[in-house]
Amino acid sequence: MKFKLVVFSAILMGVAFSSEAQITKKPNIIVVLADDVGVGDISHFRKLHKGKIVLETPNIDTLASEGMYFTQAHAPAALCATSRYSIMTGNNNYRSPNPWGVWSGYAKSSISKEQLTLGRVMQKANYKTAFFGKWHLGTDFASKSDPNKVFQMTRNKLSLNVDIRKIKDFGPNQNGFDYSVTLPSGIQNEPYSIYENDVWLPLKKNSKIALIDSVYMKSIGTVLDKKVGLGDSNWLPSKIGPILANKAVKYITDNAKKEKPFFMYYCSQAVHTPHMAAAELNGVKIAGTTPSKHIDMIKELDVQIGMMVAALKKQGVYDNTLIIFTSDNGGLHVDGETWNARHEPSDIYRGAKSDPYEGGHRVPFIAVWPNKIKANQVSEIPLLGSDILATIAAAGNYKMANTEALDSYNLLPILQNKEKIHQRNHIMIQGGTGKEVIIIEDGWKLIIQIDKKDKTNAKRTPIALFDLNTNETEDERFNFINHKKYQKKIQKLFKSYNQTRDSKIITGLH
Incomplete structure (x- = not known):
């Protein structure tokens, strides 16, 4: 009898220890960076000003209700590449060797191999790390005529002497990410191809490297957004979102129960032009179901978020996952159909992407961590996207040096109600x-x-x-x-x- 009691007690202690370990274990962390999404694109934020809701974003709205959302969040810049540099490194753009402009997929990287990045800081915190989506920070490819040399792009000249079958250097895998599914310059610019762990991922079995020009883009029902260049002969922007979302779900499924926690940086292709949404994603019809192709892309983004959240819940790790959702800059200057529908990407704010006004850099920002962040909270504290790095480092229990991520502020004390005011004098x-x-x-x-x-x-x-x-x-x-x-x-x-x-x-x- 005593033996049975001892065994039963041991089982109870084991269960208690297991439950406690689950709670005290470092959180998994997912940072979602939307592309060109303004506060007015998300129905939760639009409702704050009682604006017209053309499209509900239920999955993102649910995140906002289950954690803390910020009404004065700003992208580090009103333009994509420069903003992404700041988010990736925690440094203001003026500290970059290339503080201005938009970088192509072949541009020289502005990030050194010694510099802290989101991926590197989480590797130091003993996390498995993964990157999905738009990189847009410069990437090295080999020269086709000399594989030992890095291809050097010539401004305003067609880029043909480049081997786009493999990323040579300065992609996600060389910047702290163990696994990657990468669009070097998004869906809008060369190379028009996607890569898994640096290697070209053909969209179809018969895919070849081909020239993607205005004639080709017209043949698939869109226009050439940026440069003529090399890419997958079956290039189709509407196929990219499903690839990213399904690869992300698989990554969550494969890594949720591993001993090491995971960090995922998910940079969606939505809602950048060309606006070619998936016909269907996760059983939800998308393309053609809203008043405009632009708004279709917002719907696709919301479905992508829903897929990742569902995967976390299915694996039983949602409660101990920190999710941060934001955008790289403000919303877009709208097209005619979006305008006619009275959808306002910038909500009440003046301007849009690339403008110095609030519409150019004010963005949605949501943080959810059910074990640590109380639900239904709103904060008016000003913050920057560059604050993400210090925040996830703190969540992963990694202490950064003062020489690292110079403009990144740890938001955890605010998220956990331990700090009521912002310690910055200005942003x-x-x-x-x-x-x-x-x-x-x-x-x-x-x-x-x-x-x-x-x-x-x-x-x-x-x-x-x-x-x-x-x-x-x-x-x-x-x-x-x-x-x-x-x-x-x-x-x-x-x-x-x-x-x-x-x-x-x-x-x-x-």
């Missing part, structure tokens, strides 16, 4: 192709023009001052840049921006 954002920069402090926003001809970026001129506390739509009638009353405010913000940038001050708190 600094980069605009788009117009070469503007922004500083926001206590709701006051100064837009500064960088001289486009000045390669040192030192010639700067304040061009707009808005009080977002009373004028969050940036009504030009209340642009105080020439108002006598606000000249001291302008000079204070301008001095603060210049001092922070020029003295290389560390702004992040790890």
Whole structure:
């Protein structure tokens, strides 16, 4: 009898220990970066201003209700590549060797092999790491004429002397990700192909390397968005989302019960042009089911999120997974059909992608971790996408050095209600192709023009001052840049921006 009691007690202790271990185990972490999604594209955020809802996004809305969402979240830049650099490294764009512009799939990487990245920090935290989707940070391919040399792209010249069958260097696998499914430049630019662990993944068995030009794009029902270039002879943007989503679900399924936790950086192709949504995904019909092709892509993005969440729940790891959802920049300037439907990607905000106004860089931001973050919370604390790196490092219990991720702020104390105010004095954002920069402090926003001809970026001129506390739509009638009353405010913000940038001050708190 005593033996039975001892055995039964041991079983109970084992169950208790197992349950406790499940709770105390490091969380799995998934960061989802949408492409060109504004706050008005997500119905949860659109409802905050009682705007017209053209499309419900139920899966993303559920995430917002199950964790904390932020109403003053900003992309580090109003343009894709520069923003992605900052999110990947935790550094402001001005610290990059290439602080401006959009980089092609063949561009030289702005990230050094010694630099901390999302992947490298999670490897240091003893995580398995994976990357899915749009890279857009520069990639090395071999020259076709000399495989030992890196192909050097010539501006405005057709890129034919490049072997696109394999990523040679500076892709995700060389930047801290153990596994990858990669679009070097998204669905919109060369090379028009997808890669699994650096190796070209043919879309069909009969796929070959072929020239993708305007004639080819017209044949598949779209237009050439960027450059003529090499790619998969069966290139079809509508097939990419399903590949990414299904590969991500498989990765979750294969790794959920492993001893090591996993980190996944999922960079969706949605909702960048060309707007060619999947006909169907996960049993849900998509293409042609909304008022516009643009809105179809938003629906596809929401289905992708739903698939990953369902996989986490099926594997029993959802409660101990930290999910962060955001976008690389503000929403798009809409097409005619989207406009006619009265869908507003920027919600109430002025401007859109590439603009220095709020519509260009204000983005949705949601964090969910059922074991650690209380549900149904909203925060008005300003944050940047660059804060993701310090946050996931803290969640993975990795202590970064002060010389790493210089502009990344750890959001965990805010997410777990241990900190009520933001410790930053201000946030600094980069605009788009117009070469503007922004500083926001206590709701006051100064837009500064960088001289486009000045390669040192030192010639700067304040061009707009808005009080977002009373004028969050940036009504030009209340642009105080020439108002006598606000000249001291302008000079204070301008001095603060210049001092922070020029003295290389560390702004992040790890």
